[in-house]
Amino acid sequence: MRKITPAKPGWADWPTHDQLLKLSKNADGLFHYAGTALQWIKKQVKERGLACQKEVFEQVSQLGIGNLEELYKLILTSLGDIDGLAESVLRHQEGFRQVIGTILVLQEGLALCEIIALLGDIPPDTFDVTNFLEQFLSVLTPGMITSFEEATPQMHKSFRDYIISDHAPAEFHIFPGHAHFLAAKSCLEVVVNAGSQPNIALEYSVRHWYKHLEEAVKAGETCDDERMWNLLGGMVQEAVVNVWAKDDLERLFVGLATAGWALLKQVTDKERMESVSSILTETKVRGGRP
Incomplete structure (x- = not known):
């Protein structure tokens, strides 16, 4: 004690x-x-x-x-002081769901410093990710830690089950499909901006952006988000292709094709779907599929 x-x-x-x-x-x-x-x-x-x-x-x-x-x-x-304007409370709740949701659906363990880097698309003046993670350590890393940034969240199964169940307060409830969608978008931000903004979460983002997208679509997410489609469009820029083309291209092709086929049934905007087709074409050119 x-x-x-x-x-x-x-x-x-x-x-x-x-x-x-x-x-x-x-x-x-x-x-x-x-x-x-x-x-x-x-x-x-x-x-x-x-x-x-x-x-x-x-x-x-x-x-x-x-x-x-x-x-x-x-x-x-008891998380922080969220009394005040309804808009401020809403931002706090949305930030909570994005941060905890992302940690919940991570495809591999990341240190807190890497998670903070991955979530760099959250404006700090809207939601302070670092401050929030410091507040929420009691659930993320039960027991004492020696280094905040190097700590790897060990979210207990009981909390995972609780936060996606109806038992959790509605304002904190996590929907895994939407969490995958937000994680995919965060990964795409990292990959597309890799040339101008070095990021320690780049390796994770390259390996897993399409896996998160595939899981999101499987869960019924429509991906009706303009920023997401803009990022997908940016993935075919030559400098960006050079970033992600080092990954397992066959796995990327299969995962993105699966997600794209499901999206095709939902998305009527041909221009949007062309961005997915263009990435698949680049994948084939780079050796992802014969």
């Missing part, structure tokens, strides 16, 4: 023996519950100081024995 107890006046006898007993009882032997709760308590202490000494343990003790869903709900509803 020394790691969550500030070395400041007023904290010498905190937490009390009774508070620790209550936490232990609530955890009911679940290490993940205890680790997640302690990370959340640590965050509250950092943000609120002495004012939260009694309250944080009391809040956890009221959740019920081993009730992870209630613990997750407590963490979600």
Whole structure:
């Protein structure tokens, strides 16, 4: 407990023996519950100081024995101060869904610094990704970490199941198909802008943009987003092709062709679909298909 107890006046006898007993009882032997709760308590202490000494343990003790869903709900509803204009609250919720949704559907593990780079398409004046991830560490990385940027999120299955279920608060509910769509768009931003904006998430983006797109379309996403289609159009610029053509082109061809065929049934704009056809043509030219 020394790691969550500030070395400041007023904290010498905190937490009390009774508070620790209550936490232990609530955890009911679940290490993940205890680790997640302690990370959340640590965050509250950092943000609120002495004012939260009694309250944080009391809040956890009221959740019920081993009730992870209630613990997750407590963490979600205490995320930052989102009181204010409805527009500000909406941006916060959209940012949450994009960041957590992307982490949820990642095709391989990425460090937080790479995730931040991948999500560079989120304007920081709209939603501060880094600040949010720091706030949400209690769920993303239960237990203590030595380096924030190098930490790799280890999202527990119980949270994954919770956040895509009807049990999660509606404003935080994640739809995996839409999460894949947003992840595909973030990857495309990285690839298309690789020449002008070096990005540590480039390797991931090249390998997985079309996989995210394929999964999004499979889930019923219509991809009715002008920016997405503009990015797909930019993928056939020679400098950009040179970036992504180093990947497994046969896998790219199959994945994009599958997504394109499904999109063809939904999209009536021929110009938009031509961007997909052009990428497939470039893939064939570069050796993706005979």
